[in-house]
Amino acid sequence: MASVSNKKLRVAVVGLGRMGLLHASILNVLPSVQLAAMCDKSWLIRKIAKRTLETPLVTDKLDPLLDLDLDAVYVTTPIPSHYNVVKEVYGKNIARNLFVEKTLASTFAQSEELYNLSQSFKGVNMVGYMKRFSVTFRKAKELLSKKVLGQPLSFDAYAYSSDFVDVKKGSSTSGARGGVVEDLGSHVADIALWFFGDLRVESAKVQSSIALNSLDSVNFQVNNSNGLEGNFDVSWVQRGYRMPEFGLAVRGTDAFMTVDDSELKLELNNTKPVKWYRQDLNDNVSFLLVESEYFRETEHFVNSIIHGGNPEPNFKTAMKVDYLLEEVRCRANE
Numbered sequence: 001m002a003s004v005s006n007k008k009l010r011v012a013v014v015g016l017g018r019m020g021l022l023h024a025s026i027l028n029v030l031p032s033v034q035l036a037a038m039c040d041k042s043w044l045i046r047k048i049a050k051r052t053l054e055t056p057l058v059t060d061k062l063d064p065l066l067d068l069d070l071d072a073v074y075v076t077t078p079i080p081s082h083y084n085v086v087k088e089v090y091g092k093n094i095a096r097n098l099f100v101e102k103t104l105a106s107t108f109a110q111s112e113e114l115y116n117l118s119q120s121f122k123g124v125n126m127v128g129y130m131k132r133f134s135v136t137f138r139k140a141k142e143l144l145s146k147k148v149l150g151q152p153l154s155f156d157a158y159a160y161s162s163d164f165v166d167v168k169k170g171s172s173t174s175g176a177r178g179g180v181v182e183d184l185g186s187h188v189a190d191i192a193l194w195f196f197g198d199l200r201v202e203s204a205k206v207q208s209s210i211a212l213n214s215l216d217s218v219n220f221q222v223n224n225s226n227g228l229e230g231n232f233d234v235s236w237v238q239r240g241y242r243m244p245e246f247g248l249a250v251r252g253t254d255a256f257m258t259v260d261d262s263e264l265k266l267e268l269n270n271t272k273p274v275k276w277y278r279q280d281l282n283d284n285v286s287f288l289l290v291e292s293e294y295f296r297e298t299e300h301f302v303n304s305i306i307h308g309g310n311p312e313p314n315f316k317t318a319m320k321v322d323y324l325l326e327e328v329r330c331r332a333n334e
Contacts, residue, residue: 008034010070014085015077016040016049019101022290023074026298028053029287033302036068065094072097079103079178083110096123097305103186104318111322115315126301126311127318129190133293135281140259144195149252155230157192159184161244163236170211179215181325185234187246190321199224201327209237220328
């Protein structure tokens with residue numbers, strides 16, 4: 001794959017919600033990047049973005065991006081719109097390098113189509129599962145890879161937030177985020193696939209608390225060919241979680257491990273537990289905004305374009321997450 005050098009990468013951000021503005025702000029401080037354009041349908045958001053970030057073009061449509069000679073596009077619109085936006089970016093040849101916020105699409109079929117489409121453009125692509133760039137989850141992955149836990153036997157994973165705890169019954173506000181399976185569940189699904197490889201969904205149960213057919217809580221069970229068993233519990237109507245929280249507890253033949261956003265604890269058989277806090281694991285970045293993993297994620301994508309790398313998680317990896325989530329929905333419907 002050819003690399004880009006001796007010039008700043010020209011990047012546009014499509015979708016200026018919380019995640020879009022976060023990514024735009026990080027891109028704006030990277031010396032190797034020029035934030036060339038921002039795009040959003042909302043006039044008010046465009047006005048705020050233009051005042052906050054110095055960008056040559058702020059627009060409500062993709063067509064003005066055609067003449068900007070862009071190196072990359074960030075797609076940070078709501079999940080249900082990812083499929084159409086990515087297809088348009090590729091279809092109009094706006095850029096061949098794409099970063100898409102999770103999930104890649106709303107269905108496995110859509111994700112598979114986007115992955116196949118990306119292959120014809122030979123560019124760099126990546127999906128925003130930023131927990132792979134958290135120092136605690138990276139340390140946990142290292143321990144698993146080194147077989148410190150022995151053979152993994154089972155795990156429990158959770159993803160909780162209070163985002164919709166007090167939302168009025170019958171409200172449609174949660175629908176724009178695609179449901180809790182995609183919004184929160186995708187993160188722990190990606191971590192589990194990263195930790196353990198392919199998983200099969202055995203059973204699933206969803207709960208609609210806000211409105212009919214809104215997916216607000218989900219519990220599902222998985223296993224794999226090695227006999228590993230896993231349980232996921234996901235909810236965005238869980239009290240006590242001002243910020244979303246993700247975690248796993250893993251039982252192995254030789255040790256037990258718990259990991260979340262803040263700390264990692266390892267209990268080897270018959271030994272004193274060892275604990276690492278994120279500040280013990282060199283959790284430092286050049287520009288801190290919200291969480292350090294966002295900067296590492298963006299830097300990884302940008303460096304992959306510049307040096308011709310193949311970043312993870314990419315469209316192919318994210319397609320596996322969407323396949324697992326599709327299995328969850330199918331099992332729940334059964």
